[in-house]
Amino acid sequence: MYSNVLSIASFIYIASAFVLILSFIVKKKSFDVAGKGIFVLAFFVEFLYFTLRTIETYQKGYNYLPVTNAFESFVFFTLCLGLLQTIVIKKTPSFVVLSSSIVISATLLALSIAGFSEHIEPLIPALKSNWLVAHVITSFLAYAAFAMNFTASAFVLYTSRNYIDKITGSVAFGALLSLMFTAFIVSITHSKPFVVGIVFWVVISSMLFVLGFILKPYEKKDWIEKPLVFGFVLLTIGIITGSIWAKYAWGGYWSWDPKETWSFITWIVYLINLHFIIKRKSVKILAYLGIIGFVCVIITYLGVNFILPGLHSYGSN
Amino acid sequence: MVQIKIIIDKIYDFLKSLTLAVILLSLIAFFSAVGTIADNVKFLKDLGLDNVYYSKWFLLLIVLFVINLLLCTLSMIPTTLALFRPSAPNKTYKSKKENAKEHLIALLKSKKLYIQEKDNLISAYRYPIRKFAVYGIHLGILIIAFGALVSSIWGFRGIMEIPQNQSSSTIITRNNYISLPFAIYNKNFTVSFYENKDIPSEYKTTGYILDNNQKIPFTTTVNHPFVYKGVWFYQASYQLNPMKSYIMLNVNGKDVKLYMHKPITYDNAWFYLANLSYYKSKPIALLYVGLPQGSASGWIKLGDSAQLGSINIAFSSAKESYITVLSVAKDPGSSIVVLGFVAVILSSTLIFFRFRRRVYKVEKI
Numbered sequence: 001m002y003s004n005v006l007s008i009a010s011f012i013y014i015a016s017a018f019v020l021i022l023s024f025i026v027k028k029k030s031f032d033v034a035g036k037g038i039f040v041l042a043f044f045v046e047f048l049y050f051t052l053r054t055i056e057t058y059q060k061g062y063n064y065l066p067v068t069n070a071f072e073s074f075v076f077f078t079l080c081l082g083l084l085q086t087i088v089i090k091k092t093p094s095f096v097v098l099s100s101s102i103v104i105s106a107t108l109l110a111l112s113i114a115g116f117s118e119h120i121e122p123l124i125p126a127l128k129s130n131w132l133v134a135h136v137i138t139s140f141l142a143y144a145a146f147a148m149n150f151t152a153s154a155f156v157l158y159t160s161r162n163y164i165d166k167i168t169g170s171v172a173f174g175a176l177l178s179l180m181f182t183a184f185i186v187s188i189t190h191s192k193p194f195v196v197g198i199v200f201w202v203v204i205s206s207m208l209f210v211l212g213f214i215l216k217p218y219e220k221k222d223w224i225e226k227p228l229v230f231g232f233v234l235l236t237i238g239i240i241t242g243s244i245w246a247k248y249a250w251g252g253y254w255s256w257d258p259k260e261t262w263s264f265i266t267w268i269v270y271l272i273n274l275h276f277i278i279k280r281k282s283v284k285i286l287a288y289l290g291i292i293g294f295v296c297v298i299i300t301y302l303g304v305n306f307i308l309p310g311l312h313s314y315g316s317n
Numbered sequence: 318m319v320q321i322k323i324i325i326d327k328i329y330d331f332l333k334s335l336t337l338a339v340i341l342l343s344l345i346a347f348f349s350a351v352g353t354i355a356d357n358v359k360f361l362k363d364l365g366l367d368n369v370y371y372s373k374w375f376l377l378l379i380v381l382f383v384i385n386l387l388l389c390t391l392s393m394i395p396t397t398l399a400l401f402r403p404s405a406p407n408k409t410y411k412s413k414k415e416n417a418k419e420h421l422i423a424l425l426k427s428k429k430l431y432i433q434e435k436d437n438l439i440s441a442y443r444y445p446i447r448k449f450a451v452y453g454i455h456l457g458i459l460i461i462a463f464g465a466l467v468s469s470i471w472g473f474r475g476i477m478e479i480p481q482n483q484s485s486s487t488i489i490t491r492n493n494y495i496s497l498p499f500a501i502y503n504k505n506f507t508v509s510f511y512e513n514k515d516i517p518s519e520y521k522t523t524g525y526i527l528d529n530n531q532k533i534p535f536t537t538t539v540n541h542p543f544v545y546k547g548v549w550f551y552q553a554s555y556q557l558n559p560m561k562s563y564i565m566l567n568v569n570g571k572d573v574k575l576y577m578h579k580p581i582t583y584d585n586a587w588f589y590l591a592n593l594s595y596y597k598s599k600p601i602a603l604l605y606v607g608l609p610q611g612s613a614s615g616w617i618k619l620g621d622s623a624q625l626g627s628i629n630i631a632f633s634s635a636k637e638s639y640i641t642v643l644s645v646a647k648d649p650g651s652s653i654v655v656l657g658f659v660a661v662i663l664s665s666t667l668i669f670f671r672f673r674r675r676v677y678k679v680e681k682i
Contacts, residue, residue, distance in 0.1 A: 121516055122514065124517060125517060125520055125539035125552075126539055129540045236662070236665055237665070244655075247648075247651070248541075248551075249540050251474060251542070251551045251553070251646040252646055253654055254465075256352070256370040258353045261349045261350070261352065261353050262350070262353065268342045268343075268345065268346040272342060272343070279335065
């Protein structure tokens with residue numbers, strides 16, 4: 001019903017991305033500020049959408065936070081990323097804000113063509129629990145923080161002078177941008193998303209690879225470390241709250257269900273990354289682990305729901 | 318002798334090292350990942366990797382990790398303690414006053430700093446508790462591991478299948494059967510739906526616990542288990558009981574009782590009930606009807622009727638009988654695990670505080 005509001009939000013996010021890209025080219029402080037301002041505006045519009053949808057859900061008498069099916073969870077992921085980014089926006093370098101707005105726009109655009117049901121439906125018995133809110137909010141804030149860690153990691157590799165690093169960075173950013181362009185093209189031409197996606201991925205990654213030589217190497221650890229620590233603590237709390245919920249729903253804290261297992265693997269990757277931060281390992285090792293970690297996040301979040309069947313499979317319809 | 322000691326020291330150093338932790342965690346992560354796809358990949362399944370989580374060597378990896386974590390944590394204690402002894406000053410406090418030291422202490426205390434003093438050195442700490450976060454988290458993980466161990470030795474987990482109006486005390490676990498000293502009687506299992514929707518709103522079993530002539534009533538729904546004598550019971554699933562489920566068909570004005578999977582002949586026609594389900598919260602039946610001139614099949618909704626050749630059939634009522642499936646668990650380590658959870662959560666929030674340590678050398682001018 002309010003999906004227009006969401007569309008407006010995603011277009012404002014895209015606008016902020018464009019302004020921030022411009023600010024990279026013209027190198028003017030005012031563009032920087034404008035881009036960040038537009039980002040914050042987009043977040044508030046998206047938050048308005050979320051509030052409206054929550055109100056509508058409650059009005060229908062279903063009484064839950066709209067975070068329970070695939071469509072809602074994607075929106076909630078982008079909302080969490082928008083929130084984190086907005087909170088730290090003053091201190092954030094513009095490339096991080098740019099990456100965040102690309103991640104959000106790409107997700108929302110891809111979501112608009114994915115064809116998930118936007119209907120507000122009542123909750124199935126398994127999801128009717130007070131633990132739902134705590135589990136989902138902590139997990140998704142963690143995912144959002146890891147997305148920031150991922151883009152900072154990719155940026156470090158992308159601006160590196162080493163070819164393998166640069167290719168990895170280009171491919172990582174290429175994946176994000178190609179997701180966005182693929183969604184755009186597929187929604188207009190109705191062509192096969194998989195083929196278009198691969199073509200875009202290859203083309204954009206190679207273009208990025210060439211373009212990347214104009215950037216100076218960026219080797220600061222700040223934007224790798226801070227989101228990682230925050231995300232790790234929240235993922236830990238997310239796994240624990242999920243575990244307690246599982247105890248009440250399925251009879252045990254841990255069942256080695258695919259989603260549980262992959263969240264555990266994700267946790268281990270970030271755990272290793274965290275200890276490497278403490279041991280002051282080189283920024284490149286942290287960056288590579290950031291990329292691997294986020295691949296694990298995506299498998300946990302998407303792969304398990306859509307490919308591997310398990311106790312969490314209700315998220316797929 | 319000296320050589321043996323060197324070797325032992327080396328082994329100990331390796332056992333407590335972060336390197337070993339990373340190796341073990343990577344192996345655990347790798348085999349966990351393989352385990353999630355092994356079900357679909359034949360050669361992995363042949364290796365038994367689909368159940369890798371319950372294998373001896375996976376357990377060995379976890380045990381090694383616990384030892385590693387314990388030793389690593391213990392080996393950190395001296396460093397932490399040293400941090401709370403004033404040494405190697407990084408600030409100098411110069412004052413002409415006679416009681417310069419007391420003056421500085423009062424000043425630092427007014428800033429709500431934690432103070433340690435030794436000779437002419439004073440160390441001041443902001444958020445000293447931050448340095449104990451790592452112990453809290455590591456200890457929490459060890460407590461969780463201990464709780465899991467307790468549960469795996471003295472606990473069990475399985476399922477119980479109880480048809481309606483029957484009782485059972487047998488639990489089917491992953492590789493065994495367990496008999497409870499009391500029985501669970503399933504009086505009724507119901508599925509409720511949201512109004513005009515195909516989405517279930519509640520699965521509920523009501524019944525009694527039968528223990529030495531005692532009859533204790535219980536009700537359980539998804540997410541709301543009940544506990545009896547330390548054993549937890551959860552509404553996990555359900556099945557239609559084909560032996561007890563039937564529908565009433567009105568065939569040319571006469572009522573016919575048709576059980577599931579039991580074809581009957583009536584008026585030169587045969588009827589077969591293949592399935593019973595719900596659509597928009599109304600019962601629907603998958604019905605096969607055979608007549609001399611041919612056969613027909615399809616889903617029929619409660620209350621609907623159909624004309625097939627010379628016969629008229631109406632679906633007048635349905636009686637489903639369900640087998641409720643309860644998850645059953647005894648988890649004596651549960652409260653230990655919760656303690657570990659609390660330790661991990663509280664300690665990890667400490668990470669957000671910024672620790673600061675300054676050591677002042679007091680000098681009189």
